[in-house]
Amino acid sequence: MGVMKRFEQRLEGLVNGTFAKVFKSEVQPVEIAGALQRECDNNATIWNRERTVVPNDFIVELSTPDYERLSPYSGQLGDELSGLVRDYAKQQR
Structure with missing residues (x-):
């Protein structure tokens, strides 16, 4: 893994961790999709x-x-996230 990639990941973790502690907002499905990607x-x-x-x-x-x-949307959300990850993986080929 390159130096820039590691730096980017550390910065992302720091920013996301800090903001998550300060601004405790609801997680959105798009954030879950991004984490899976x-x-x-x-x-x-x-x-x-x-x-x-x-x-x-x-x-x-x-x-x-x-x-x-x-949780009331878990089935639909799971199907949607599965499709998004599958499509993302195909695009990366």
């Missing part, structure tokens, strides 16, 4: 020129209030 990017394994493997099984942990707010 980052997980794919950060854990991609190149096996050969024609094959790259990315994570395909995720556990999303939410705060209790966010879980209670989003």
Whole structure:
């Protein structure tokens, strides 16, 4: 991993962590989608020129209030996030 990528990740973690503590807002589905995309990017394994493997099984942990707010939509949200991650992985080929 390059120096700039590590710097970007550390800065992102610092900013997101600090803002999350100061501004405790509700998590939005788009934030979950972004986190899943980052997980794919950060854990991609190149096996050969024609094959790259990315994570395909995720556990999303939410705060209790966010879980209670989003759980009525869990089936639809899960399907939507699965499709987004699948499409994202295909675009990265």
